[in-house]
Amino acid sequence: MKPLTVNFRDKAASTLKDKQIQQSLEHVYTGFFQGRLAAAGDTPDWNELRTKGKAIKDHTIAHLDYYLEQLTDNVEKNGGSVFFAEDAAEARKHIIDLAHKRNIKTVIKSKSMVSEEMGLAEAMNDEGFETIETDLGEYIIQLADETPYHLIAPAVHKSRKDVAKLLDDDFKEGDPVPDATELTMMARKKLRSVFERADMSVTGVNFAVAESGSIALVTNEGNGRMTTTVPRxxxxxxxxxxxxxxxxxxxxxxxxxxxxxxxxxxxxxxxMINEARKSDEEEGPEEFHLVIMNNGRQKLLANPQMRESLNCLRCGACLNACPVYRKIGGHAYGWVYPGPIGSIISPVLTGLKDASNLPNASSLCGACHDACPVKINIPRMLLELRWRTAEGSTGKNERTSSYNERRIWGLWRLGMMGRRRFDFGARIASIVLRPLAKNGWLKKAPPPVSGWTSTRDFPLVASRSLKSRLHKRDRKAKP
Ligand code: SF4
Known part of the structure; x- marks a missing residue:
């Protein structure tokens, strides 16, 4: 998938104006956010569990090479094969070559953000394999030819009417909108025959267990089990x-x-999947392959400031807690991973130059940090990326802040670091900015200044500084 992180502002602005999406996004708060709060409240050792989860992830990431080796050995002992892909292209090629060798016709997928990162479904369809998503949300967005809107609810922005239109080719505008059960049954009916003819499946992995070589999949639809048992x-x-x-x-x-x-x-x-079907078993696939992808993760691992982002479980809690995500939605982030965690992962994996708006899409309120089950300090990393953007130090020898921007902030710093310079600057601001703000002209400034001024309120700069007022008062008070 080509990153479209550079379109952040336009996409965010259009979502803010879309009443239907704004209504759909309310479910992120009323459903997921409130649900998590209730579940956490019902779990007496919730905070200790989060601390334990963080410790497990910190330890695993610190010894990643050891656990990857152990996992590989155990998957192979169980009869499976393991392939390490350096990037998305290598992973796609490996899976497509495998499908050609096994004479595959139909591929079914269950929900996997890593496969989205690979652009796998699109590539396999282009290669002539019938490739169909079987998670209901993923199926809907595949029909709509869109990308996921949320880490765990890819079609959360779609209304029932949208879904009905997508599922039913004969749906006519104005027909009564079917209810959720009816829509699910429509999808089930359509997908049933796909399951029956599929000869290859691609699934994600919620966790791979190094000591046993097993993978764990967490799902709420029966598609996960069908996908991992029916195809060969x-x-x-x-x-x-x-x-x-x-x-x-x-x-x-x-x-x-x-x-x-x-x-x-x-x-x-x-x-839990440990291996392919044994010779004395009647059901299950004949082959099991595990593809482990790097695709820039080593860059995160090598960076002590950003390494913590590798602890992410992709639960989506930080998205649900984020007041910015809940307004601008998932497509504004322009790549596979939306929300606060996407604002960290996307700039590092796809390049900070085009994604420099993402770390600024945060009020730094800390709600994401509070919500994260493994206590990832997202605001700290967002600040780090903002600093790198301002410094132009993306590690790719690319400039992310303009020459003028850096000069303006340089002057600002110079002014703030000397008393006399500060007083002089404040005086100039009261003479120049005060009348502009008073008459509302700042809001009407032409581009590029309007990019900053059109959406902000400007409190009037005081005509006289506090210091000079106090000085005057003291003089008057003297006998
Ligand atoms: S950063 Fe934390 S809250 Fe956000 S998706 Fe990852 S694990 Fe969940």
Whole structure:
């Protein structure tokens, strides 16, 4: 998927004007956010669980090479194969080559953000494989030819009417809008025959367990189990950070992930897969392949300031808590990962130059940090990226702030660092800016100044500074 992070402002502005999307986004708060709060409130050791989850992830990421090796050994011992992909292109090629070799016709997918990162469904369709999403939300956005809007609810921005139109080719404008159950049954009917003819599946991985070589999938629809059992070839794709050392660690992570994502105590299905079908078993795939992708994660690992972002479980809680995401929606972020965590991952993985607006899409209120099940300090990393943007130091030898911007901030710093210079600057501001703000001219400034002034209020600069007022008062008070 080509990053469109550069379109952030336009996309955010159009979403703010879209009443239907604004209404749909309310569910993010009333459903997911409130649900997480209730689930956390019902869990007496909630904060300790989060601390434990953070410790597990910190430890795993610090010893990632060891656990990746252990995972690989155990998957291979179980009869599966493991492929390390340096980037999305290498991962796509490996899976497409495998599909050609196995004479595959139809590929079914269950929800996976890493496969979105690879642009896998599109690439496989282009290559001539019928490739169909089976998670209901993913299926809807595949029909709409869009990208996911939310980490766990890809079609959260679609109304029932939109969904009805997409699912039913004969849907006529003005027909009564079917209810959720009716829409689900329509999708089920359409997908049933796809499951029956599929000969390859691609799933994500919520956690890979190093000590057993198993993968865990957390789903609420039956599609996850159908996808991993019906086709003869199963390919699971994961980012290299999606790993936990042991089954015991997995149980902690599942408790915090599921409560943080949907507010459930446990999801409808938690599927553990250890291997392909054994010779004496009647059901299950004949082959199991695990594709582990780097795609820039090593850059995050090598950077002590940004490494913590690899702890992310992709639960979506920070999106639900974020007052900015809840207004501008998911497509404004322009790449696979939206919301506060996307504002960190996207600039580092796709380049800060085009994504420099993302770290600024935050009020730094800290709600994301409070909501995160593994206590990732998102505001700290957003500030780090803002600093790098201002400094133009993206690690890619690219300038992210303009020459003029840097000069203006340089002058600002110079003015703030000397008493006399500060007083002189304040005097000039009261003479020049005061009349402009008083008459509302600042708001009407032409571009590029309007980019900053049109949406901000400007309190009047005082005609005289506090210091000079106090000085005058003291003089008057003297006998
Ligand atoms: S940063 Fe934390 S809250 Fe946000 S998706 Fe990742 S784990 Fe969930």
């Amino acid at each position: 070839v199963h390919v699971a794709v994961m980012g290299m950070e999606k790993i936990v050392p042991s089954i015991q660690d997995l149980s902690t992570m599942l408790r915090i992930l599921i409560r943080s994502a949907t507010g459930q105590r446990i999801s409808t299905y938690v599927t």
